[in-house]
Amino acid sequence: MRVLVTGSGGYIGAVLCRLLQTMNYEIVGLDTGYFKSCDFCDRPSKIPTIKKDIRSIEKADIQGFDAVIHLAALSNDPLGSLDATLTDDINTCASLRLAAIAKEQQVKKFLFSSSCSIYGAGKDFSLNEEAQFNPQTPYARSKVDVEAGLRELASDTFSPVFLRNATAFGFSPRMRFDLVVNNLTGWVFTTGKIKMASDGTPWRPLVHVNDIARAFLFVLDAPQQTVNLQAYNIGYNDQNFQIKDIAFSLQEFFPHCSVEFGQPSGDTRTYHVDFTKFNTSFPSFQKGRKTLREGVKDLLEHFAKTALSEPTFRSRLYTRLEQIRYLQLVGKLDEKLYWK
Ligand SMILES: NC(=O)c1ccc[n+]([C@@H]2O[C@H](COP(=O)([O-])OP(=O)(O)OC[C@H]3O[C@@H](n4cnc5c(N)ncnc54)[C@H](O)[C@@H]3O)[C@@H](O)[C@H]2O)c1
Numbered sequence: 001m002r003v004l005v006t007g008s009g010g011y012i013g014a015v016l017c018r019l020l021q022t023m024n025y026e027i028v029g030l031d032t033g034y035f036k037s038c039d040f041c042d043r044p045s046k047i048p049t050i051k052k053d054i055r056s057i058e059k060a061d062i063q064g065f066d067a068v069i070h071l072a073a074l075s076n077d078p079l080g081s082l083d084a085t086l087t088d089d090i091n092t093c094a095s096l097r098l099a100a101i102a103k104e105q106q107v108k109k110f111l112f113s114s115s116c117s118i119y120g121a122g123k124d125f126s127l128n129e130e131a132q133f134n135p136q137t138p139y140a141r142s143k144v145d146v147e148a149g150l151r152e153l154a155s156d157t158f159s160p161v162f163l164r165n166a167t168a169f170g171f172s173p174r175m176r177f178d179l180v181v182n183n184l185t186g187w188v189f190t191t192g193k194i195k196m197a198s199d200g201t202p203w204r205p206l207v208h209v210n211d212i213a214r215a216f217l218f219v220l221d222a223p224q225q226t227v228n229l230q231a232y233n234i235g236y237n238d239q240n241f242q243i244k245d246i247a248f249s250l251q252e253f254f255p256h257c258s259v260e261f262g263q264p265s266g267d268t269r270t271y272h273v274d275f276t277k278f279n280t281s282f283p284s285f286q287k288g289r290k291t292l293r294e295g296v297k298d299l300l301e302h303f304a305k306t307a308l309s310e311p312t313f314r315s316r317l318y319t320r321l322e323q324i325r326y327l328q329l330v331g332k333l334d335e336k337l338y339w340k
Helices: 011-022 084-104 138-153 180-191 209-221 243-252 276-281 292-306 310-314 320-329
Strands: 002-006 026-031 049-051 067-070 109-115 159-165 167-169 193-195 203-208 231-234 240-242 258-260
Touching (some): 002 011, 011 026, 067 084, 084 109, 084 138, 109 209, 159 209, 167 180, 167 209, 167 292, 180 243, 180 292, 180 310, 203 209, 203 243, 203 292, 209 231, 231 276, 240 243, 243 258, 243 292
Parallel strands (some): 002 067, 026 049, 067 109, 109 159, 193 258
Antiparallel strands (some): 203 240
């Protein structure tokens, strides 16, 4: 199977492409390269890559693929809030144009990396795929809008699938410390303390980055008609946590660490999610999964290997918004995030 992976140079992309390579898929990456100099502890695997902005994609870029896995985006809430119009241009408009071209080019499956953040300020526990959307940010809104646009593009031969990923954690050669588990683990490793900006009461479902990659593989391999237009929450029912409990769970590894809380932040995002559908549809998803504890242990091993210091942990290289702002500040990216 020949697969195009957009956002191949990002946190999930680096892990997913390596997995696809080991499973002998023929893959081509596509990425504009915002994080090309942000390796951590390891390097992403070498794969043929189209260096291009998704806003500039042409038909020729999408020829001869059986499937597209679409990861490229301004991909978290703080970055998505830098400029809401830009987030709409990149995350929504460019994604839907890409999908329209893919359909024209007879791509069969279009796997969209959506997010559980579309449930936003979730009022109930165990929100399943039928739950009402309640996006709280431009980033989450873009995921809702792309899912809606893709539904309109679907046909007998073009099958969009929505993978609504939980909040990722774990090691990737394109590391991110702006993700809650990676961030708290980095704090405690480098300072012996856990410092939280908020009171830690919001709920977040967590999923290891390797398990997100595995989920994409299950969908790639599934018969087209069984996954056509399906939305799946990607994660595990026992991996919903209040953020303060993530912090306390780190005390197993650092028994003497202090945990400091901030004030309620006014951030309305909280969601507790039900993952039964994907786990029932793909029972093997349970096998080889990584729990929060296992993922943290693995992170700590990588931190020890590189002797992670506080300045490196806090550097722009591993925080999306900081890296993008830096590239603008030094004049490499323009205000629309095109390379100059
Ligand atoms: N990481 C998570 O916790 C999480 C959770 C749910 C959903 N997702 C979604 O999964 C996808 C991948 O997330 P990630 O964590 O790997 O993000 P990331 O920011 O690490 O990677 C995104 C990649 O897309 C590229 N990119 C951004 N804008 C582009 C553009 N205009 N043209 C071409 N390439 C562009 C970047 O260079 C980067 O390499 C995103 O769509 C994100 O919204 C992530």
